[in-house]
Amino acid sequence: MQMLKHNLFEQRTIGMPASCGETLFLEGEPCDEVFEIRKGMARAVSMSREGERQILAFFFPGDFIGLPLSRHHRYSVEAVTDLVHVRHSTQRWQESLARTCQEDSSMLKSVWREEKAFIERGLILGRVGALARLSAFLIVLSKHLPTEHGLCALELPQTDIASYLAASPETVCRGLKRLREMQIIAMPRRDRFAIQYPARLELLAEGILA
Amino acid sequence: MQMLKHNLFEQRTIGMPASCGETLFLEGEPCDEVFEIRKGMARAVSMSREGERQILAFFFPGDFIGLPLSRHHRYSVEAVTDLVHVRHSTQRWQESLARTCQEDSSMLKSVWREEKAFIERGLILGRVGALARLSAFLIVLSKHLPTEHGLCALELPQTDIASYLAASPETVCRGLKRLREMQIIAMPRRDRFAIQYPARLELLAEGILA
DNA sequence: CGGTGCCTTGAGTAGGTTCAATGTTTGTGG
DNA sequence: CCACAAACATTGAACCTACTCAAGGCACCG
Secondary structure, rough: OHHHHHHHOOOOOOEEEEEEEEOEEEOOOOEEEEEEEEEEEEEEEEOOOOOOOOOOOOOOOOOOOOOOOOOEOOOOOEOOOEEHHHHHHHHHHHHHHHHHHHOOOOOHHHHHHHHHHHHHHHHHOOOOOOOHHHHHHHHHHHOOOEEEEOOOEEOOOOOHHHHHHHHOOOHHHHHHHHHOOHHHHHHEEEEEEOOOHHHHHHHHHHHOOE | OOOOHOOOOOOOOOOEEEEEOEEEOOOOEEEEEEEEEOOOOOOEEOOOOOEEEEEEEEEEOOOOEEEOOOOOOOOEEEEEOOOEEEEEEEHHHHHHHHHOOOOOOOHHHHHHHHHHHHHHHHEEEEEEEHHHHHHHHHHHHHHHOOOOEEEEOOOHHHHHHHHHHHHOOOHHHHOOOOOOHOEEEEEEEEOOOOOOOOHHHHHHHHHOOO
């Protein structure tokens, strides 16, 4: 295991806490720091001039965000849950990128993960039908969320899901209800869920099942 | 002007032609080459298992695509119009990135442009109302397309627009008609358009105007 | 115990999809 | 040069989904 050597940013530094709702950085601010999520969940938010809020992506432990690809941040990032994160100096990140990107591509991968998060939403929003979008989202979520006793912790207001899916909160609520009734997911509590029939959920996500 | 020195990829190499409809690379292929668009227009396409086709992004002259952020391409790229492009070795691209990314961020910018293309679609798909999405798309397009006599060359089938906007072709057609009737855009031919009232188009895009 | 924020449910409506038919443009071969 | 085919664009009508509006329920917090 030489992973540690390659990437300065993986370990070593001490995580800082941020509490639910806190803003890590704002759209338009200069890219001085790279943020690494260690624990919890964050959201990328974009605001149109008239205050229309859109959630562009969610980020999970291991993700690096606010990469200095442009001079200023193109989106704000807020903590969805309480989280632990690390701030790295942009300059050191860039140096480390220069150093490692000839040998391996571990740091380019972190660039990729940021990009992937945005592509993912595009793919989800491109689907027809609110149930298909919701299903696709749950599948993605379940791969990132910590699981215990077979239950995913869904510490995410439905309003956020709605904003991410470009749907109304009511539609999200009804969609979840529908999935429960179809026994495809279980939700013993509002903030816990389990996928009971992954195959059927996939079918829904692909728009095959009604 | 020291731009040329920084980035190996900007000039010098000879462009190769590709004709309308041609595939530059396929989803799943290894990232051996980086593609630079010199002239024309390309589209990123993703296929779901059942053959559901989605257009994820459009690319324009100056864009670098197929960046080696992951081992395999996450989307296919096809020529929308006849185009001229350059293929760079991934290895040399990476070396050049390592060399330049300490001094300036010109190459990181090209990473950013790829990412931006995906974010852009997310922002557009997040809007409510087909007219708003279409308007937002036209605004973006008009900034990229070559203009002559005040007319943008829209060498883009409406079906592609529909796929990009996650709408049916009929809706796109009716939307364009509506914009023409409102005198916000002019379309003397099917493949030419001009924005007559940018301000009103923006309002539509923001969902303010009906 | 009352408040506040979020979730849930219902009813009515508007907007977009689908289906189907027609029109237009482009390219091809006679 | 014309005729025909294929692909794309346009239009209308019926249907249906998801949104809006509005009211009530639940849970957490002081």
